[in-house]
Amino acid sequence: MNSGLSPSTRLSWPSGFGSYAKMLSAERCPLSLRGTLRRLCLTGLVLSASAVFVGPIPFLSQTVDPLAEMLTSPNIDTRARAARDIGKGGDRSAVPALADALKDPSEKVRREVVIALGSFREPGALDALLTATRDSDSDVRVLAVQALVGYYTGQTPSPGFTGFVKKNYEWAKSRFVTDNTRIDPGVSADPRVISALEAAMSDTTSIDAARGAARGLGTLNAPAAVPDLVKSAHSPDENLAREALNALAKIKDTSAGPGLIDLLDSSNQAVRQDAAVTVGILRTHDALPKLERMFQNDPDKKTREAALEGLADLGDPASEPVLIKALWSDNKTFRALGAEGLGRAGDAQAVPEIEKALSAEKNAEAKLAMQYALTALGKEDYLAALVDGLGSTLHGDSAEKYLIELSQNPKFLPKLYPFLSSNDSTVRRRLCTVLVFTGDHTSVDPLEHLSHDKDGEVASEALRALRAIRSRGATSATARS
Numbered sequence: 349m350n351s352g353l354s355p356s357t358r359l360s361w362p363s364g365f366g367s368y369a370k371m372l373s374a375e376r377c378p379l380s381l382r383g384t385l386r387r388l389c390l391t392g393l394v395l396s397a398s399a400v401f402v403g404p405i406p407f408l409s410q411t412v413d414p415l416a417e418m419l420t421s422p423n424i425d426t427r428a429r430a431a432r433d434i435g436k437g438g439d440r441s442a443v444p445a446l447a448d449a450l451k452d453p454s455e456k457v458r459r460e461v462v463i464a465l466g467s468f469r470e471p472g473a474l475d476a477l478l479t480a481t482r483d484s485d486s487d488v489r490v491l492a493v494q495a496l497v498g499y500y501t502g503q504t505p506s507p508g509f510t511g512f513v514k515k516n517y518e519w520a521k522s523r524f525v526t527d528n529t530r531i532d533p534g535v536s537a538d539p540r541v542i543s544a545l546e547a548a549m550s551d552t553t554s555i556d557a558a559r560g561a562a563r564g565l566g567t568l569n570a571p572a573a574v575p576d577l578v579k580s581a582h583s584p585d586e587n588l589a590r591e592a593l594n595a596l597a598k599i600k601d602t603s604a605g606p607g608l609i610d611l612l613d614s615s616n617q618a619v620r621q622d623a624a625v626t627v628g629i630l631r632t633h634d635a636l637p638k639l640e641r642m643f644q645n646d647p648d649k650k651t652r653e654a655a656l657e658g659l660a661d662l663g664d665p666a667s668e669p670v671l672i673k674a675l676w677s678d679n680k681t682f683r684a685l686g687a688e689g690l691g692r693a694g695d696a697q698a699v700p701e702i703e704k705a706l707s708a709e710k711n712a713e714a715k716l717a718m719q720y721a722l723t724a725l726g727k728e729d730y731l732a733a734l735v736d737g738l739g740s741t742l743h744g745d746s747a748e749k750y751l752i753e754l755s756q757n758p759k760f761l762p763k764l765y766p767f768l769s770s771n772d773s774t775v776r777r778r779l780c781t782v783l784v785f786t787g788d789h790t791s792v793d794p795l796e797h798l799s800h801d802k803d804g805e806v807a808s809e810a811l812r813a814l815r816a817i818r819s820r821g822a823t824s825a826t827a828r829s
Contacts, residue, residue: 416445419452427452428460435464443468447476455485462488466495466504474499474538481544481557489557493548496541497564500531529567530598532812533785534819537568546576549592552585559591566595574599578607581623586616593622597629605632612638621654628658636664643670653681660685663692672698675705683709684717691721699725716743720750728763735767738778748778755786765794773803780809787817 415437418430431449434442449461462480465473477499480492491505498504531537545568548554548561562580565573577599580592593611596604609632611623624642627635635658642655656674659667667689674686683705690698699722706718716737719730737747754760764783770776780798783791791813798810 419449424454427457431460431464435467443472458488462491486554489554493560532816542570562591566598574601593626597626605630624654624658628661656685660689665693680711684714687717687721691724738775739772751782777806777809780813783813784816
């Protein structure tokens with residue numbers, strides 16, 4: 349039998365084993381020690397013999413990632429599946445291979461590559477996504493835009509996303525749903541991301557990507573994009589115009605307002621409605637006459653409602669007669685908006701009229717608006733009811749919005765702190781959300797306490813608020829220096 353050894357191969361004891369053998373035969377060696385030495389000798393013999401047969405073992409680090417290898421497969425489905433699996437696996441070392449795969453000739457593969465890149469939070473992935481916004485395939489660009497925004501919000505695209513976008517826009521043509529997603533205060537996007545989104549918004553050859561880019565610029569709170577957003581608000585594409593208006597309402601740069609007044613005369617009813625709301629949010633006082641005419645004369649109920657919402661956000665004392673009339677409307681939405689507008693107008697003489705309306709009000713949403721207005725006008729005995737509204741499934745969002753607005757005034761903040769010990773965990777959590785956007789150094793101690801709350805969601809939101817406050821402080825210090 350061939351042992352695999354050459355004729356000249358000799359097996360020998362390892363160095364020192366001869367002396368151990370002599371010890372084994374010595375009469376003075378204890379029996380227990382003889383057994384131990386005998387086992388050691390046998391082990392050495394086996395290891396010496398094994399070295400003849402076994403070659404060097406390669407290091408694991410020398411192996412190639414099989415998924416990265418699959419990205420170069422001649423089969424399209426294999427390459428697409430590899431990209432998908434890399435995204436699910438989260439192996440950051442594969443990001444360069446994904447970036448290179450953006451050159452793949454198959455749109456299907458490139459779409460999966462962009463989705464995979466969207467799951468990584470690192471510069472290499474961001475650079476690759478910036479490149480993908482210029483892809484020749486419209487769906488790849490849509491996904492790249494979504495992934496760039498998701499880099500900051502955590503909301504990343506998934507398979508089927510582009511199809512959902514197209515269907516959703518068809519459904520939303522007569523019923524635009526405002527998207528309130530936005531990054532936390534103190535978080536700023538890479539200027540290259542803003543530039544890429546502006547470019548995507550301006551390139552209407554991929555209209556879905558343009559719409560998504562407009563929405564993303566609002567989500568990322570990009571004041572640098574305001575001029576381009578004003579231009580897109582005048583787009584002949586209804587949904588792009590509306591996304592741009594919604595973005596401008598989020599960014600709240602009042603310089604955009606005058607450039608939107610002409611849209612109050614738009615032939616597109618939906619654009620006219622959204623423009624009415626946006627100029628109000630941007631406190632564009634020159635729009636007041638047109639808004640009042642829209643509210644009083646337009647035959648369409650939704651348009652009148654939008655015009656009144658604009659007047660309510662504007663909060664101009666000159667509109668008080670219109671707002672008080674709305675306070676007694678048969679329309680519950682008109683009553684709520686009338687109250688909001690009176691609260692923002694800041695005239696304490698309206699308090700008796702609002703209290704009278706509140707005592708007769710049956711609708712919960714309108715009541716909440718009246719409680720907000722009275723609190724805004726200095727009647728603090730309504731604050732507890734407003735805070736309690738945070739715990740409502742139906743009206744919690746409205747209560748949160750009102751409290752964020754009220755606590756923009758630093759003197760109002762301390763009035764919220766006693767409610768942070770509420771027995772209702774939803775109230776505690778949503779108050780933390782309010783402080784994400786308005787908290788200052790006086791909020792740190794109560795939030796530190798809530799960061800150890802027994803409710804995990806409350807503790808998490810308290811930590812989020814603390815991060816936002818510290819980020820604002822760092823930003824202010826940098827600006828002063």
